[in-house]
Amino acid sequence: MRLGDLFRMSISSLFKRKVRTILTILGVVIGTISIVVMVSLGIGLKSAMLDEMSTFADLTKVQVQQNSFWGDSSSDKDKEEKRLDDALVEELSHLEHVEQVCPTVQTSALLKFGKYICYMDLTGMTNEEIARKNFELSRGTLPNSRDELQILMGNMVLAQFYSEKDYSMPYYEKGEALDVDLMQDSVYLILDQDAYYGYATNPDGSTIHAKKYPLNCVGMMAGGLDEFKNEYSWQAICNIDALKSALQKVYKGRVIPGQPVDKKGKPYKEFFYNNINVYVDDMNNVSEVQTVIQNMGYQCYAEGEWIQSSLRELNLIEVVLGGIGAVSLIVAAIGIANTMMMSIYERTKEIGVMKVLGCRIRDIQMMFLLEAGLIGFFGGVVGLGISYGASKLINTLVAGSDMGYSYISVIPFWLTLAGLVFSTLIGMMAGFFPSRRAMKLSPLAAIRNE
Amino acid sequence: MAESVIVAKNLYKIYDLGETKVRALNGVDLDVPQGCLCAIFGTSGSGKSTLLNMLAGLEKPTKGNVTIAKGRIDQMNESQLAVFRQKHIGFIFQSYNLMQNMTALENVALPLTFQGVPKEERKIRAAKMLKMVGLGKHMEHRPGQLSGGQQQRVGIARALVVKPEIIFADEPTGNLDSATTLEVMAMMQKLTREKGQTIVMVTHDNSIASYADMIVKLIDGKIVSTEYRAVPVQAQTVIDSETADSEGKI
Ligand SMILES: Nc1ncnc2c1ncn2[C@@H]1O[C@H](COP(=O)(O)OP(=O)(O)OP(=O)(O)O)[C@@H](O)[C@H]1O
Numbered sequence: 110m111r112l113g114d115l116f117r118m119s120i121s122s123l124f125k126r127k128v129r130t131i132l133t134i135l136g137v138v139i140g141t142i143s144i145v146v147m148v149s150l151g152i153g154l155k156s157a158m159l160d161e162m163s164t165f166a167d168l169t170k171v172q173v174q175q176n177s178f179w180g181d182s183s184s185d186k187d188k189e190e191k192r193l194d195d196a197l198v199e200e201l202s203h204l205e206h207v208e209q210v211c212p213t214v215q216t217s218a219l220l221k222f223g224k225y226i227c228y229m230d231l232t233g234m235t236n237e238e239i240a241r242k243n244f245e246l247s248r249g250t251l252p253n254s255r256d257e258l259q260i261l262m263g264n265m266v267l268a269q270f271y272s273e274k275d276y277s278m279p280y281y282e283k284g285e286a287l288d289v290d291l292m293q294d295s296v297y298l299i300l301d302q303d304a305y306y307g308y309a310t311n312p313d314g315s316t317i318h319a320k321k322y323p324l325n326c327v328g329m330m331a332g333g334l335d336e337f338k339n340e341y342s343w344q345a346i347c348n349i350d351a352l353k354s355a356l357q358k359v360y361k362g363r364v365i366p367g368q369p370v371d372k373k374g375k376p377y378k379e380f381f382y383n384n385i386n387v388y389v390d391d392m393n394n395v396s397e398v399q400t401v402i403q404n405m406g407y408q409c410y411a412e413g414e415w416i417q418s419s420l421r422e423l424n425l426i427e428v429v430l431g432g433i434g435a436v437s438l439i440v441a442a443i444g445i446a447n448t449m450m451m452s453i454y455e456r457t458k459e460i461g462v463m464k465v466l467g468c469r470i471r472d473i474q475m476m477f478l479l480e481a482g483l484i485g486f487f488g489g490v491v492g493l494g495i496s497y498g499a500s501k502l503i504n505t506l507v508a509g510s511d512m513g514y515s516y517i518s519v520i521p522f523w524l525t526l527a528g529l530v531f532s533t534l535i536g537m538m539a540g541f542f543p544s545r546r547a548m549k550l551s552p553l554a555a556i557r558n559e
Numbered sequence: 560m561a562e563s564v565i566v567a568k569n570l571y572k573i574y575d576l577g578e579t580k581v582r583a584l585n586g587v588d589l590d591v592p593q594g595c596l597c598a599i600f601g602t603s604g605s606g607k608s609t610l611l612n613m614l615a616g617l618e619k620p621t622k623g624n625v626t627i628a629k630g631r632i633d634q635m636n637e638s639q640l641a642v643f644r645q646k647h648i649g650f651i652f653q654s655y656n657l658m659q660n661m662t663a664l665e666n667v668a669l670p671l672t673f674q675g676v677p678k679e680e681r682k683i684r685a686a687k688m689l690k691m692v693g694l695g696k697h698m699e700h701r702p703g704q705l706s707g708g709q710q711q712r713v714g715i716a717r718a719l720v721v722k723p724e725i726i727f728a729d730e731p732t733g734n735l736d737s738a739t740t741l742e743v744m745a746m747m748q749k750l751t752r753e754k755g756q757t758i759v760m761v762t763h764d765n766s767i768a769s770y771a772d773m774i775v776k777l778i779d780g781k782i783v784s785t786e787y788r789a790v791p792v793q794a795q796t797v798i799d800s801e802t803a804d805s806e807g808k809i
């Protein structure tokens with residue numbers, strides 16, 4: 110028989126028993142919805158969580174940290190001292206899976222505007238790293254000069270200003286931020302806080318006066334004053350080389366805060382980094398790179414690490430959810446098998462007649478397999494349609510609620526395809542034994558008159 | 560005498576019902592020449608249907624062999640039989656057995672569908688057959704909208720559409736009144752005369768058997784007599800071939 114004729118006959122016998130066909134399809138529809146929606150929730154939760162995390166953390170970053178410098182002089186004396194220097198930057202950049210190696214220098218700084226001051230962390234980064242952070246700016250540009258200390262200001266910094274006289278904080282007490290334009294007004298930047306408070310002395314005992322630099326703020330990060338967008342929201346960013354030379358100039362001959370000292374408490378000649386951020390090509394290679402660096406004797410930390418382990422948990426949840434969905438599809442499959450058996454009992458005579466008229470037994474089996482497969486397929490199509498609607502609805506509800514996610518259900522294309530193939534296959538599998546039965550029916554059934 | 564198209568040798572069919580054994584066929588030898596209208600005649604329970612089913616390959620004999628159109632059908636398996644039936648055999652049922660959800664035309668075309676004939680060709684051939692049995696005006700009718708005689712003619716058209724060498728019919732007129740019985744018998748006579756097709760039919764009615772060229776009489780699973788008629792009774796009806804071809808009105 111021709112395939113087209115097989116399809117036509119299968120469809121017409123499905124049409125002949127409309128109500129039963131629709132009810133059986135309904136079973137598959139429900140099965141498909143439950144499996145697709147369940148898996149979509151698994152996928153969605155995972156991806157929503159990843160999205161959420163990646164706004165706070167860079168999941169491909171391994172942060173190499175300076176060993177705590179009070180420990181190395183006493184307890185770990187025999188241990189080779191591990192310092193974060195340019196040689197290490199070079200070495201790390203040759204590791205497998207490593208895309209970019211970016212050293213950073215951190216210091217804290219003071220901003221002064223009239224009687225108001227504000228503490229903030231100042232991080233010096235390479236221009237490459239600044240670029241890859243994709244900072245959203247409300248004004249200005251990114252800092253890029255290696256000589257001049259250009260500052261990119263976090264969106265929450267302005268809220269931290271307080272009066273040196275009465276310690277009042279305009280933003281938190283009055284609800285309005287200090288009326289200052291950090292990019293235009295004459296604000297000063299002070300790096301040497303000890304000197305500012307008069308604690309710092311020269312080797313000869315004379316007091317050092319803190320140098321005030323006019324703040325050169327070239328850009329402002331976008332966001333409200335209390336909108337925590339990432340770890341840099343309440344910090345300032347600048348170029349690492351510019352910061353390095355500024356620090357070296359300010360602390361000439363003294364220990365720069367954060368820099369290690371030798372046994373006599375003297376600073377080293379070389380400038381060391383506080384952190385080295387190693388960017389890995391893929392999230393999944395993070396732990397491998399981390400292990401390599403740890404084996405080199407450095408402390409390192411990956412923000413993606415605990416996310417990885419919670420992702421593994423979510424994978425399990427996805428499987429469990431899919432399993433629950435699969436159960437209802439199996440119930441639907443039993444429904445299909447039942448419908449097909451009934452149909453074959455009813456059509457014993459018809460099948461017999463077809464055999465007597467020369468219908469090949471393979472074609473008879475094919476007809477019933479197709480019927481069952483079509484039930485599965487139509488159920489799958491309708492079920493997927495409804496699943497899309499349900500997924501939209503769930504996401505709308507979630508976005509409207511205060512769960513903190515904007516979506517939790519995602520139906521990727523592969524899931525659509527898999528849902529369709531799976532429901533059709535389940536249908537055909539359910540139809541397999543009934544179809545064998547139809548195949549084996551005796552053509553004599555047609556002759557006997559009951 | 561014409562060549563034999565059906566040869567059965569030493570046929571036995573024994574139904575084992577546990578404590579009793581029913582000998583439905585008890586050693587039958589049969590030889591039907593080509594172009595012959597053969598009637599298997601006997602009382603109820605004499606084994607007529609059993610013999611016919613065996614000849615048509617619907618049932619396997621307990622013993623003996625059956626050769627049809629040079630094919631040893633007792634040795635064929637189910638799928639070989641299906642192919643063999645497609646090519647060589649037409650079947651007419653007592654209770655018509657038309658597909659209720661198909662039109663007359665679709666019913667007649669059904670065996671062609673099984674053969675994989677394209678749709679357009681199927682339509683043309685089925686329509687031709689329906690016209691031949693005088694149902695040119697009823698092609699789009701469903702079985703429920705046709706009389707018993709008309710339904711049986713659709714059944715005959717369906718058996719003929721594949722141009723089979725042999726047609727089997729189990730009590731083809733069993734559900735029909737005497738006038739329609741005559742029409743059907745006339746049609747069968749015409750088929751053997753004009754097309755050279757061989758027909759084997761089962762009947763328990765002596766008057767129907769008398770239209771045949773060859774009457775095989777069965778009693779208790781045994782052939783008791785085989786009668787050849789050089790000039791069988793002609794089934795005279797209101798219609799003849801001409802009127803049947805031109806959109807038969809009956
Ligand atoms: N499947 C079966 N199982 C057991 N016995 C059977 C079976 N089929 C037929 N028989 C027996 O075989 C014998 C012949 O039956 P068959 O149907 O051939 O009779 P028949 O001549 O066609 O009768 P009728 O004119 O009533 O149709 C009967 O005694 C019947 O009981």
Ligand SMILES: [Mg+2]
Pocket residue numbers: 607608609
């Ligand atoms: Mg019978």
